[in-house]
Amino acid sequence: MSNVIEINELTKYYGSLFWKKKTPALDRLTLLVPGGTVFGFLGPNGAGKTTTIKLLMDLIRPSSGQARILGEPPDSLDVKRQIGFLPDAPAFSSYLSAREFLVICAKLLRIPSATRRKRIDEVLDIVKMTNHAGSRLGGFSRGMLQRIGIAQAILNEPKLLILDEPLVGLDPHGRQELKDIIISQKKIGTDVFFSSHILSDVEKMCDSIGILNNGKLLCAGRIDQLLSATGVRLHVNPGCDNIAQDFLPMATGSIKLSDGGWELVFTTTLDLTSKLDKLRAERPGDISVSSSRENLEDFFFRKIESDRFVE
Ligand SMILES: Nc1ncnc2c1ncn2[C@@H]1O[C@H](COP(=O)(O)OP(=O)(O)O)[C@@H](O)[C@H]1O
Ligand SMILES: [Mg+2]
Numbered sequence: 001m002s003n004v005i006e007i008n009e010l011t012k013y014y015g016s017l018f019w020k021k022k023t024p025a026l027d028r029l030t031l032l033v034p035g036g037t038v039f040g041f042l043g044p045n046g047a048g049k050t051t052t053i054k055l056l057m058d059l060i061r062p063s064s065g066q067a068r069i070l071g072e073p074p075d076s077l078d079v080k081r082q083i084g085f086l087p088d089a090p091a092f093s094s095y096l097s098a099r100e101f102l103v104i105c106a107k108l109l110r111i112p113s114a115t116r117r118k119r120i121d122e123v124l125d126i127v128k129m130t131n132h133a134g135s136r137l138g139g140f141s142r143g144m145l146q147r148i149g150i151a152q153a154i155l156n157e158p159k160l161l162i163l164d165e166p167l168v169g170l171d172p173h174g175r176q177e178l179k180d181i182i183i184s185q186k187k188i189g190t191d192v193f194f195s196s197h198i199l200s201d202v203e204k205m206c207d208s209i210g211i212l213n214n215g216k217l218l219c220a221g222r223i224d225q226l227l228s229a230t231g232v233r234l235h236v237n238p239g240c241d242n243i244a245q246d247f248l249p250m251a252t253g254s255i256k257l258s259d260g261g262w263e264l265v266f267t268t269t270l271d272l273t274s275k276l277d278k279l280r281a282e283r284p285g286d287i288s289v290s291s292s293r294e295n296l297e298d299f300f301f302r303k304i305e306s307d308r309f310v311e
Helices: 049-056 098-108 113-126 142-154 172-187 199-205 223-226 241-250 273-282 296-307
Strands: 004-014 027-034 038-042 064-069 083-086 160-164 189-194 208-214 216-220 232-236 253-254 262-267 285-289
Touching: 004 189, 027 049, 027 208, 027 216, 038 049, 038 172, 049 064, 049 160, 049 189, 064 083, 064 273, 083 142, 083 208, 098 142, 098 232, 113 142, 113 216, 113 296, 142 172, 160 172, 172 189, 189 199, 199 296, 208 223, 208 296, 216 223, 216 262, 232 241, 241 253, 241 262, 253 296
Parallel strands: 038 189, 038 208, 083 160, 160 189
Antiparallel strands: 004 027, 004 064, 208 216, 232 262, 232 285, 253 262
16 A cells, blocks of 8 residues: 655754754654554654644644655645544634534535535544533643534545554543544544553554654664564573673673573574574573564554654
C-alpha cells in the first residue's frame, strides 16, 4: 500500500525573519507513513508534534522541506476533503447543542442537505453520543467533547484521520472509549495518524510509530520490528566476571546479581552474534543467552535518553 503521508526534510523556525529562534521547532523531518496503519507520532512536550501536524494541515508554512498527504501537497483542496482533523485543544461554543455544532461542521464540509441528517446520526452513534445530541456542549465533560471532536473529524468519511493528542486529559475510561472509536475507524479502512505522549495506549493501538525529540526524528517503523530488533540478554554465571567485563562496554544495561552473576542487556545484536556464538561454544556452562524484547515505554525512554548525549 502506498504512503498516506510523505515528509521530506521538513523544517520549521518560528518567529519573524529578524527575530527567528535559533533552533528550529522541527528539524529536517523525513518520515513516511504507510497506508493501512494506525500511526502513533510520539514525543515529549515541545518535541514538535503539533508543529508537524499544523504543517500537514496547511495551518502554517514550512521554513524548508516538503510534505505530501495522500500524494498531494497540504494546500490541495482535494486533499482537505479527504482528511478529518482533531486539533490539540479544540474550542467549542458552549451554547450550541452537539447536533447544532455538527450541522455547522457538515455545512462547512458541504455535505448535501439530503444526507446531512443521516450522516450526523451515524457519527453520533459511532461516538456513542446519540443520547446527548440535544444537550449543550457547555455541559459536556472533556471526554464527551473529545468524542464530539472525533464526530466532526469523521463527518466527511475521511480517508485519513489526523488527531493531535486525542487521549490527553481523559480518565482511563474515557481513554478506552476513545481508543475503541479510533480502532473502529481503522476497521472500516480509515488510516489514522495521531500524536501522543501516553505510551501504553499507543502500544496497543498503533501498528507503527515515529519518535520525535527536540524537533528531530529519533526512529520510525513498525512497532513489532522496532521492539523485536531490540536485542539480547546475556546471563553470566557467578565466578565469570571476566566474561562480564569483556561484554560490559557494549551493554546498554547491566546488573550485578546478588549471587555474583551478571545480567547484561544489549539493545542491538550488531557485531555481537559471532562473539556470543564463540563464547557459547567455548564456555557453555557459564552463560545463557536469550532474546530481550523491551516494552514500548522502555524503548521510548532509552531513545530519548540516548538523544541527550548526541552532539
Ligand atoms: N507559535 C509558536 N511560536 C513560537 N514557538 C512555538 C510556537 N508553537 C510552538 N513553538 C515551539 O516549538 C516547539 C515545538 O512545539 P510543538 O510543536 O507544540 O510541540 P509538541 O506538540 O510536541 O508539544 C516548542 O519549543 C514550542 O515552544
Ligand atoms: Mg502538541
